[in-house]
Amino acid sequence: MHEAPPTRTTLDAGTAPPGDVAAHTTTPEPRPRLRHALRRIGPELAALVACCVLYWQTAGYTAGSTGGPGPALYPRILIGLLAVALVFLIVRELRASIGGRAIADDELASENLSRRRIAVVMGMTVGYVIATVYLGWVIATACFVTLFLYLSGKRRLWLTIPLAVALSVGFAFIFVKVVYISLPTGFGIFDLITFRLLQLIGAY
Amino acid sequence: MNTLAGIADTLTSFGPTLWLALVLGVVIGMLVGVLPGLTFVMGLLLILPFTYGMPVDIGVALMVAVYIAGTYGGAITAVLLRIPGTPDQVPLLWDGYEMTRKGRAAEALGWAAVAAFAGGMAAWLLVTFAAKPFATVALNFGPAEYCVIVVLGLTSVLALGERSVAKSLTALMVGMLLATVGVEAVYGTVRFDFGIPILRDGIDYLPAMVGIYALGHVIIRFGAGFAGGVGNQPTRVRTSIPGLSALRRHAGSLSRGVGVGSLMGAVPGAGATVASFLAYGVEKQVGKERHLVGTGSPNGVIAPQAASTATVGGAFIPLLVLGIPGSAATAVILGALLLHNIQPGPQIFAQQPELVYTVMAALLVSVVLMTLFGLLASKPMVRLLRIPEAYVAAVIVLFAYIGAFAIRNSLSDVWIMTIFAVLGYFMQRKGYPLAPLVLGAILGPLAERYFVTAMIASNNDVSVFITRPISAGLIVAWIGVLSFLIYRAVRDARQTSGAATASTTTPVESHDAQPK
Missing domain, CATH: 1.10.287 (Helix Hairpins)
Known part of the structure; x- marks a missing residue:
């Protein structure tokens, strides 16, 4: 029994x-x-x-x-x-x-969840939030999207890297220029890079 | 008549930006409905950051359009591909897809469009003609009445839950407790901050919702490897609008669906999914052609779709008139209104009539646009399913981050979003439903505020809740819901113990014996 x-x-x-x-x-x-x-x-x-x-x-x-x-x-x-x-x-x-x-x-x-994949995506998300503090939103987002797509099986980097850069820059332009949200710009050199980039695309 | 004149005036004063917002809103709503996993709640959360920088009327019109169109978009893929874009479209699989298999896809799509239109018009009529009289009554409400209404809503969340009552109660209490973190509204006491600045600021329900609904969804889909792709797509997508005689034949299903949806929309925690399933069940029980429901009958498409869309009207009334959101979708809209310093309530008709008329006019236009879009653009929407889900998921993460960050321009909210996404995942793994958690976080602070102010006003005399006639009436309703809840809990416990006795040799049992 x-x-x-x-x-x-x-x-x-x-x-x-x-x-x-x-x-x-x-x-x-x-x-x-x-x-x-x-x-x-x-x-x-x-x-x-x-x-x-x-x-x-x-x-x-x-x-x-x-x-x-x-x-x-x-x-x-x-x-x-x-x-x-x-x-x-x-x-x-x-x-x-x-x-x-x-x-x-x-x-x-x-x-049909894989615990390993769940741990990876959680770690990636936490890492992304931390990275936005230090690298700034634009750089951290480009890195995150590339890694996210790569780990999702989209291995054609010649496609995913430009896409990730376009997404991060495009989003930053829309939200900084149009919606007036001051996204994190990072510290030190990354702050400067983000500032110059946003200036270049006309967001600042 | 004043209301109709106000709506007509507002409609004529709509500028091109507002029209564009409505068209965009309908398109976004249809898209989130079509794409599996994306619901209209997530759609509203994703467009939330855009509304911060918009004038309030445009932001609200955009949200209204997304909300109403989001209840319909999934019908197209449910009927054609057996993919319910949103949970409320699941009942459409049974008859809608069956009709497609029998070569009646165009007819099924036509009925879905007609039902969505009827549900939408019913929602508009309800908001237009019932909100103002209800607001007049609500002017007599004090904190005691508001408190009982909120408690009634919280209890109905438990009573309507699909999971065990104990787990729903646990999730609800966790949500309500999390909402007590930070500075208390009446006394100014800082609670449960443990010296952490993020917690001192309190936990806003919007980042919590973004975490649970948007980021949480991405975590689960990534964990599943984005499995379960779309199979073969139909080469020909056509919609056929039913004729007048057919409309007369199915008027019963249509009106039953609309009735169930309007009623369920006003019940906190019920929403479009419960309404849709309930309407299907009603059709199967009392419909004239009930024996055909489940075998590819138009009635099995009409009733759930009409109910799903009609919930919008019922949901808007407590939001506009009482300032109490009864669903996740209206909570997001309330959040957007509060961020524009607009507090809905019975005074809104006197203080902000333009905004109310904008909501009503936007609802009417959105219903028409949604139906037209559904009739004309089914094919391109089905093609959207070819976009790999991973790309959509990556974009959701970006929207989720910005949506949470933009609430207070603070990373604290991004962390809260992330924590709630993780918490939501683990709670789901342990079988805890997320809807009570979210509604607890939304309604909890309101319950406390009204309870405390009622008690202060009455010098700590609890009889204030039963000596005022409206409050006493609401207490009776609450006792009714509570009795049903207790009955359900006892019945479930008996069924579970019965099942356990019968299957002592079976290693795994389910405690969810109650009907879905």
């Missing part, structure tokens, strides 16, 4: 891309149920701890002379409701996991 809980790799096997070797591992290695359950409820437990921290934070919020319920009541109600929902989810998950079942609740299960 009691089957070993499916490992994470088993759950992902149907949704993983062909190249993802780890996800194709279907050998159901027995895993201690409690450890498996704890892994499944990890985010909810972390959120519950965060609730405690946030509730403790609200102790310092006072109403002063304004009267009314004060600035702490509303977030406390929200924290309380959140904690109740989290406890319910944790208990349900624990009961399901210990009972040898897992709840299939991945909303993106049908998307």
Whole structure:
């Protein structure tokens, strides 16, 4: 009656891309149920701890002379409701996991996502935001678009690099000249390059 | 009659720039509808930075056009290629594509255009004739009434959710809690900033929405390797407009779709997708030709499409009259209005009548343009699907960055956008719905503001919510929605435990036993 809980790799096997070797591992290695359950409820437990921290934070919020319920009541109600929902989810998950079942609740299960690609695009996005601070929006955007298209399988650099440059310069012109948004220009030499470039295309 | 005269005056005063904005808006709306993954909400978010530098009437007209056309564009690809450009077009696959398979594509496209036109006109009529009387009533609303309306909206978000109530509640509370970060509006207390300047400024819902809807979509599609390309495209795309006798025969479906859409548009959290599915369900249950729905019946195209477009009218009324956005799309439009220092509310008819008439006139023109565009430009729009998705995704990232950055000319908002995109991805992986998160972030601050001001005005007497007649009536409605929510939660729990008992030998179960 009691089957070993499916490992994470088993759950992902149907949704993983062909190249993802780890996800194709279907050998159901027995895993201690409690450890498996704890892994499944990890985010909810972390959120519950965060609730405690946030509730403790609200102790310092006072109403002063304004009267009314004060600035702490509303977030406390929200924290309380959140904690109740989290406890319910944790208990349900624990009961399901210990009972040898897992709840299939991945909303993106049908998307055939590769975790490696997700990590790459997240890293690329964070890197892009940081790069705009130091390199300026125009240069960072040209680099980002080239890399993004390259990693998306568009390997013809003779096409993607000019396209990326045209996109970044074109966008900068429209938003700086027409919409009056002062996009980041970077530091040092990059600031100067961006300034000259925008001057050259008539945005400044 | 005053309203109609005001709209007529506004229409005649439309300058070339405004006409251009309307045409552009309709084209953009149709495009985001056609391209899979891009929704009208994303379309509105992507054009948001352009509206900052525009006069408010042009910016709003552009957004209205994108919004209404975005509810229709996806119908063309749903019917011809079995690709729903937007989630609300999914019901059109069942009968629309079936009609195409039977060689009736032109007829299906014609019905979709007629239904979108009827839905759009219903939306216009609703905004034109219902908004002002409702605003007169709303002038009697105080903070207590507003608070109950917002709480009613938040509860209906949970009641209408497709996922488990506990997960929807968690997402909603996370959204509402995130909105409490920063300086509190009434007391001026800085909350949950942990000494970080970005957090001290607060979390605006617009970058959060850009992160979740635009950047989050790119992350997921990149993660999927942009798989699921478009197959063979039809060589001939033609639309045939139905005749009068056919219109009379299908008038029932049309009116049921319009009715469902208008009603659902006003319900927070429901929106075009829920309305479209609901209208299809109603057609299958009560339609005269219900036995044919699902086998390639025009009624299966008419009802969901009419409902989807008609939601725009219902959604605009709470936005204009109460200043409360009930959907993600109207929240973006509210954001644009607030950035132009315009606060919608019952006084808007007295203080900004020109703006209201512009919205109404823009809605009317957009409906006509959308229908014409749909009838005449189906073929080039289908061809757009040949553009590799990676290029579109790269452009979305650029728009998303600028859209978030331009809100306050601050990189803080870009970081908030990025964090929300990542958070949204992980929440989806854990089965948490994103709609309650977003609506919580939008409606949460309003709920708090009205609650606190109601309590201060009544010297902390909570009976203020039940002693005022309108508020008491709204409380009764709220209890009704809450009862339905509790009933649904209990029913789901029973179904889940029933399924678990029946399948103890099956390693994986789904907790989403409730009907979609």
